[in-house]
Amino acid sequence: MLPSVLQPLAVVLALSVGTSVSQAVTSIISRRVTEYLLPVAKQTHEIAKVPGSNFLLVSQMSNSKLIKVELDPSTEAPIAYQSFPMGENSTSGLHGIWPSAKFPGMVWLSLQSENKLLLVDPGSTLSDAPTILETIDIPVPGNGPHSIFEIGNHIWAGLKDPSPQTGEYYAFSADIDNTTDTALYPCLKSPVFIQQEPTTSHIYLTQDASSSIMRIDLSTGETSQLPIPPSVGVNPVGMITIPSSGPLSGLWFVLAGNSTGGTGTFGRILPSGDLEFFTLSTPLLGTGAAFLHLADASTPSEPALWLLATSLLSPNSPDALVRVTFDEGITEVTGEEYVAILTQNAWAHRIVVMEKTVMVSELNTFSLAQLGYEGTAAGGWLPARALTDPTVYEQEV
Numbered sequence: 001m002l003p004s005v006l007q008p009l010a011v012v013l014a015l016s017v018g019t020s021v022s023q024a025v026t027s028i029i030s031r032r033v034t035e036y037l038l039p040v041a042k043q044t045h046e047i048a049k050v051p052g053s054n055f056l057l058v059s060q061m062s063n064s065k066l067i068k069v070e071l072d073p074s075t076e077a078p079i080a081y082q083s084f085p086m087g088e089n090s091t092s093g094l095h096g097i098w099p100s101a102k103f104p105g106m107v108w109l110s111l112q113s114e115n116k117l118l119l120v121d122p123g124s125t126l127s128d129a130p131t132i133l134e135t136i137d138i139p140v141p142g143n144g145p146h147s148i149f150e151i152g153n154h155i156w157a158g159l160k161d162p163s164p165q166t167g168e169y170y171a172f173s174a175d176i177d178n179t180t181d182t183a184l185y186p187c188l189k190s191p192v193f194i195q196q197e198p199t200t201s202h203i204y205l206t207q208d209a210s211s212s213i214m215r216i217d218l219s220t221g222e223t224s225q226l227p228i229p230p231s232v233g234v235n236p237v238g239m240i241t242i243p244s245s246g247p248l249s250g251l252w253f254v255l256a257g258n259s260t261g262g263t264g265t266f267g268r269i270l271p272s273g274d275l276e277f278f279t280l281s282t283p284l285l286g287t288g289a290a291f292l293h294l295a296d297a298s299t300p301s302e303p304a305l306w307l308l309a310t311s312l313l314s315p316n317s318p319d320a321l322v323r324v325t326f327d328e329g330i331t332e333v334t335g336e337e338y339v340a341i342l343t344q345n346a347w348a349h350r351i352v353v354m355e356k357t358v359m360v361s362e363l364n365t366f367s368l369a370q371l372g373y374e375g376t377a378a379g380g381w382l383p384a385r386a387l388t389d390p391t392v393y394e395q396e397v
């Protein structure tokens with residue numbers, strides 16, 4: 001029963017509903033995250049889409065297995081997988097995966113414990129075993145290739161483990177046409193992502209535990225350190241290059257925080273080598289977020305980034321995807337859309353942006369999480385905007 005003062009109003013409303021012209025049928029807009037179970041393993045690490053195929057590759061490091069996942073060509077949903085041991089045995093430490101641009105359809109893999117890089121043909125059907133086309137041995141004193149990147153005519157690897165000979169850490173590169181032509185660049189503990197700045201061609205690499213970024217001037221071989229100011233956060237890990245056209249062009253990286261959590265901060269490396277930082281402001285999932293990886297989320301009309309928050313180093317950070325947009329001059333974050341991963345404590349690890357969906361690997365919980373939108377696109381999810389932008393309600397009639 002409505003309170004009596006409201007009763008006349010209710011009658012008016014009921015009448016107006018009864019007499020108004022009914023509105024057009026509206027199809028429902030949705031977004032959803034679906035998780036896909038992979039074989040049980042302690043460490044599910046990197047993911048990469050093999051260009052020109054329906055396969056996603058996933059590395060499981062703790063048992064050195066490569067999982068080939070077949071995707072439905074229209075929905076991109078994982079439909080089947082087959083698992084292949086890589087290396088001499090289960091302790092070979094399969095870790096990095098990077099699709100080759102020089103050899104389309106082929107992928108680079110790293111065997112961290114065998115101190116090797118492999119160029120592999122993943123095979124054209126799900127059950128085809130990967131074929132090793134080339135093996136590159138990391139020369140002494142380098143140790144422990146982790147993330148790998150093909151940059152121009154070189155293959156690069158961050159060597160995660162201290163050298164048994166010198167106790168130092170190194171970044172490795174080899175000329176792909178002459179893989180005995182190699183270089184080791186001494187760096188701080190521990191090199192992770194390696195990228196090339198598109199306007200200067202300098203190489204930059206994140207060093208997680210020492211919270212610093214190293215720059216390599218390839219023309220002179222000189223290296224310099226760009227420490228992360230502790231006031232903004234610690235632990236640079238994921239770094240990507242956005243090609244040199246468009247407002248976000250250049251290098252972007254994220255800060256993964258420490259055992260107390262993150263600071264919701266990510267950064268950009270300007271061609272000068274200056275670092276610029278951006279911090280999320282919405283007091284939801286984002287302010288304590290520790291970001292491990294990122295990806296370009298731009299549309300033709302809107303520059304944007306995906307940031308992957310992770311509980312890897314601290315349960316104070318959620319496992320979540322955050323899509324951020326910027327003002328016109330890219331001086332500050334103006335929009336933040338949050339998508340929690342279904343399983344928390346998943347240690348969300350890497351993002352791959354596909355044609356229509358976004359895939360995330362869960363290191364601790366041997367799963368893939370896939371985000372997709374129906375009837376709208378990432379960034380168009382109005383309820384996410386309503387949390388920060390009251391003008392959303394101006395659409396109400």
Ligand SMILES: *[C@@H]1O[C@H](CO)[C@@H](O)[C@H](O)[C@H]1NC(C)=O
Pocket residue numbers: 088089090091
């Ligand atoms: C795996 O292979 C390495 C290198 O041959 C060897 O040292 C190690 O003992 C092997 N481990 C197992 C579990 O077989």
Ligand SMILES: *[C@@H]1O[C@H](CO)[C@@H](O)[C@H](O)[C@H]1NC(C)=O
Pocket residue numbers: 178180181182
């Ligand atoms: C390959 O690189 C090695 C080491 O730099 C060099 O000695 C050798 O001459 C190169 N081979 C060719 C064919 O260029």
Ligand SMILES: *[C@@H]1O[C@H](CO)[C@@H](O)[C@H](O)[C@H]1NC(C)=O
Pocket residue numbers: 230232233234257258259260262263
């Ligand atoms: C974690 O990082 C913050 C800076 O973001 C720093 O203030 C804090 O002392 C660090 N905590 C530990 C345990 O290292």
